[in-house]
Amino acid sequence: MxxxxxxxxxxxxxxxxxxxxxxxxxxxxxxxxxxxxxxxxxxxxxxxxxxxxxxxxxxxxxxxxxxxxxxxxxxxxxxxxxxxxxxxxxxxxxxxxxxxxxxxxxxxxxxxxxxxxxxxxxxxxxxxxxxxxxxxxxxxxxxxxxxxxxxxxxxxxxxxxxxxxxxxxxxxxxxxxxxxxxxxxxxxxxxxxxxxxxxxxxxxxxxxxxxxxxxxxxxxxSLFSSNVFVSLYTTLNTLILGLFTSELLAGVYVSMEKLIVAIKSLYSPLYQAIFPNISNKKNIEIIKYVKRLIVPVLLSGVAIMLFVIVFAENILEFVFDNELITSYYFILQILASIAVFSSLNMLYVTLLLPALKKYNKRLKLLVLAGIVNIIIVIPLIKLYSIKGVAISASFTELFLLLLSFLGFQKLKKIKN
Incomplete structure (x- = not known):
């Protein structure tokens, strides 16, 4: 067969x-x-x-x-x-x-x-x-x-x-x-x-x-700790915004965030399906496999980001039909960069490092990202309100991407 x-x-x-x-x-x-x-x-x-x-x-x-x-x-x-x-x-x-x-x-x-x-x-x-x-x-x-x-x-x-x-x-x-x-x-x-x-x-x-x-x-x-620190720049941002401003602004922000989460979710099934299959391979084979995915993931992320930036106002008007939420379309434009940053981060942090059983390395990266977000998110919210939390979320994903890129360059040097 x-x-x-x-x-x-x-x-x-x-x-x-x-x-x-x-x-x-x-x-x-x-x-x-x-x-x-x-x-x-x-x-x-x-x-x-x-x-x-x-x-x-x-x-x-x-x-x-x-x-x-x-x-x-x-x-x-x-x-x-x-x-x-x-x-x-x-x-x-x-x-x-x-x-x-x-x-x-x-x-x-x-x-x-x-x-x-x-x-x-x-x-x-x-x-x-x-x-x-x-x-x-x-x-x-x-x-x-x-x-x-x-x-x-x-x-x-x-x-x-x-x-x-x-x-x-x-x-x-x-x-x-x-x-x-x-x-x-x-x-x-x-x-x-x-x-x-x-x-x-x-x-x-x-x-x-x-x-x-x-x-x-x-x-x-270490995986648990990693996931907790991930939540410091994803899940908990809505809570922090609500605590320091109002439930109204939290509702507006989470409406945008849900759309970005939906975009990020497009990559999850691919990584989840691949993970059990490659986790038993040799390290060098895993690294080569992941390397082949970088270009298509990057190109798709850039295409999605540009689409969201150009049509942000139209997307919100179509999806929510709410004048208040649509008036904050610039928040969605800021968050659009996450389509690129997160898709590549997940490739490294969600697929490659766990497949190599490098849980401690994964933990260190995510701890750093979580700490960076917590350090900057509250001051940014106080300065720029809802715009501040969007800037913090996007910057943290970019910071994690830079760390992931440097880490991947080192891993490529691994010999079989």
Whole structure:
């Protein structure tokens, strides 16, 4: 059927990429339908409150994930031929994630109890925690490792369709803004339970091994730290802007940011599909493989950036149909550069370094980027308000790109 093993692997990568592309397409298109609707119905301020809560939930989700989207995916890809070892590893990871969910909920309770802006709308933040729970339940890392992307695709579609349908059916006025986090959480929790149940088809429940658990935590800690620092210049920027200005401006900014996230998401399925396939190759082969991707990724990023800069006002008017948001089109033009910077950063930080198991090097880069953003974002917000956070986000991505380029030049010198 296949002439060579190489042809077979190519087909697997293509199939996985196809299913992940469907997921990303869903993640892009459905929010572009629901978010503009929510802005119009709830108003920019209430929308800002909902999205600040969503940003906090995503940050807490990073804690629960603990870098397993990379480390556990890699380990599962190595163990998938041995059901007994795979089952033991699976059980250990699930126990760790359960413990992390409890820690995350404790952090949330502390924040909504002692931070005034969060306390005023604490119900929104508490209801949004369902996103964290749903993500913890769904073993995406497991299905990616065994290369069963079809399962992830169908369940992801189901959750997004449920969320979208409930939004349009029940949210009709500004006072309904509490329903948005409830419906979003419901979609995540349902898909999480389904994913968890299906995963038991491939593994058996095993008694956790605490020595192995400690080992898994140590191996994933640098990845976890990396992801936390990434959130310092991505997820948390919306929260910081809302805290230092207003929920209204946070709502305006996150509307632009969602469009940029949608653009960044175009590259994620490609890297996710390639990762399990190249992670077992020799270092020199991995580096050569990634090198071949640089030019097409760069050209596509530049094309997207130029399109967004030229048509920023038209894009916002078409998507949101909101005069306030459209009047801030220059923010989208500033953020457009991220299409180039981030696509290349992800190639190096999300694909190459994890495939080479250079987790500490990855950690150092992302720590530096996170620190740079935190240092400059608050002064820039105080000086330039919403424009300041856009400048900070773009500059941080550029800074990370420069570090990644220098790091890649050194890696190319590696001998087989």
């Amino acid at each position: 296949f002439k060579t093993l190489k042809d077979f692997k190519k087909k697997i990568v293509f199939r996985n990429y196809f299913f992940l592309l469907i997921i990303q397409f869903t993640n892009i298109v459905l929010p572009l339908i629901t978010f503009p609707y929510l802005v119009r119905v709830l108003g920019a301020k209430n929308y800002g409150i909902v999205m600040m809560a969503h940003s906090l939930a995503i940050f807490l989700g990073i804690i629960v994930d603990f870098g397993f989207n990379i480390s556990a995916t890699r380990e599962v890809s190595l163990l998938k031929g041995d059901k007994e070892l795979l089952s033991k590893f699976y059980s250990n990871v699930i126990l760790i994630k359960t413990f992390l969910v409890l820690i995350s909920f404790g952090i949330l309770l502390f924040i909504v109890s002692f931070v005034y802006k969060f306390n005023v709308n604490k119900e929104v933040y508490l209801y949004s925690f369902g996103i964290v729970l749903g993500q913890a339940l769904f073993p995406t890392w497991f299905f990616q490792g065994i290369e069963k992307m079809k399962i992830i695709t169908f369940i992801n579609l189901l959750s997004k369709i449920i969320f979208t349908a409930l939004i349009f059916i029940f949210i009709r006025q500004e006072n309904d803004f509490l329903l948005a986090p409830i419906f979003n959480s419901l979609g995540f929790i349902i898909s999480g339970f389904l994913g968890l149940l299906i995963s038991f088809k491939y593994v058996n429940v095993s008694k956790p091994n605490f020595q192995k658990i400690i080992q898994i935590i140590k191996e994933s800690f």
